[in-house]
Amino acid sequence: MPQDVEVSVIVPTYNERENVKRLIRALHETMTERGIPYEIVVVDDSSPDGTAEAVRSLSQIYNVRLIVRPGKLGLASAILDGMRAARGSVLAVMDADLQHPPEVLPEMLRRIEEGCDIVVGSRYVAGGSVRGWSLARRIVSRGADAIAKLLLPRTRGIKDTMSGYFVFKRSVVEGVPLNPRGFKLLLEILVKGRFSRVCEHPIEFRTRTWGESKLGASEVFNYVLHVLDLTHVAVRFTIVGSLGALVNLATIFVLRHFLGVEHWVSVLVAFESSTLFNFLLHELWTFKSALREGVLGRLAGFHGGAAVHLVSQLAVSNLLYYGYGAGSVTSQLFGILTGFVLNYVLSRWVIWRRWVETLRAKGPCSPEGGSAASRGARDGRGER
Numbered sequence: 001m002p003q004d005v006e007v008s009v010i011v012p013t014y015n016e017r018e019n020v021k022r023l024i025r026a027l028h029e030t031m032t033e034r035g036i037p038y039e040i041v042v043v044d045d046s047s048p049d050g051t052a053e054a055v056r057s058l059s060q061i062y063n064v065r066l067i068v069r070p071g072k073l074g075l076a077s078a079i080l081d082g083m084r085a086a087r088g089s090v091l092a093v094m095d096a097d098l099q100h101p102p103e104v105l106p107e108m109l110r111r112i113e114e115g116c117d118i119v120v121g122s123r124y125v126a127g128g129s130v131r132g133w134s135l136a137r138r139i140v141s142r143g144a145d146a147i148a149k150l151l152l153p154r155t156r157g158i159k160d161t162m163s164g165y166f167v168f169k170r171s172v173v174e175g176v177p178l179n180p181r182g183f184k185l186l187l188e189i190l191v192k193g194r195f196s197r198v199c200e201h202p203i204e205f206r207t208r209t210w211g212e213s214k215l216g217a218s219e220v221f222n223y224v225l226h227v228l229d230l231t232h233v234a235v236r237f238t239i240v241g242s243l244g245a246l247v248n249l250a251t252i253f254v255l256r257h258f259l260g261v262e263h264w265v266s267v268l269v270a271f272e273s274s275t276l277f278n279f280l281l282h283e284l285w286t287f288k289s290a291l292r293e294g295v296l297g298r299l300a301g302f303h304g305g306a307a308v309h310l311v312s313q314l315a316v317s318n319l320l321y322y323g324y325g326a327g328s329v330t331s332q333l334f335g336i337l338t339g340f341v342l343n344y345v346l347s348r349w350v351i352w353r354r355w356v357e358t359l360r361a362k363g364p365c366s367p368e369g370g371s372a373a374s375r376g377a378r379d380g381r382g383e384r
Ligand code: GDD
Pocket: 011, 012, 013, 014, 015, 016, 043, 044, 045, 072, 073, 074, 075, 078, 094, 095, 096, 097, 099, 162, 163, 164, 165, 183, 184, 212, 213, 214, 215
């Protein structure tokens, strides 16, 4: 094993026996040809096809380390385990199935030397391509990309946000708590990492010859949840608030039409049920790191927030309608917006202020999501 490992290539595997052998040989060839010190870290989830044994036998010849985990624990978590074991100052992540061309790696590493902090192997910049993908797979990939760009501002300048082939300086992720969930570690790194320049480098995404893709419906579903988790707190607050409005309407509907409850009583019960619903989701999701102590205090506080929402909504709506002659719908719209914003401000800075404090304590890389966008310029607009 060479003394100074500069580049660690992390390769997650699940049933890739034939592929990973070829990949290791190809990587070795490419890297030694260019004189780049490297190590390969294979993270295998006890593949039933004997991938680990195949890698172990190659580790006598090549600079390969093998981590075997007890079962299929997921792609992103495999990469994270590989990162923990890696020794290089530059880390590369690629699939084992030869869909990611190994011979491009030296060029991607050169981009790092030129000052990029992250280099994404990209199908969608000039010179990049994808071969052999069904229409369905293309649609899923483009849809996933659109969701990321919509909800995660930090991914917007990047063409291929879904790439599984990327290289980055270790400093980008040092001390950054990354979530081991799902398939897309690159998204985590783009949202939470410390960097100033992301570059894209064209790759030809090839067809798979051996084995099959592990991307299924549950990965797609998980992906959506993962992106929602990475969003800015205001986005999460809005999503919960909108669901709460639906809960409110559904409650009124049931009380009035099935139980024949008086209108004003139904309104009160609906207010309470949506307030409880929102509170629960804010506790468990929107502000989840604030959990534990003081739940009752926050519950009371959030009732205050909801009351402020209601009163300010009525006040603004009536003021605009009666005082300024605005239309009913316009008045109501501004009323709702005012109530919502006041409730958000109270929730974030007063009721769940411990959440903000925990964030501060964690340093610059917070699970606050999109607000991180202001840090770090992007540099991935198709240049090469
Ligand atoms: N250890 C481990 N555990 N490895 C896994 C697991 C797992 O649970 N699931 C998948 N892998 C490995 C596969 O063996 C392969 O080496 C790599 O992760 C990618 O899995 P594929 O099943 O080949 O994914 P794909 O080709 O459908 O999708 C790939 O390309 C997409 C487009 O660039 C992935 O890299 C995606 O992240 C990427 O978006």
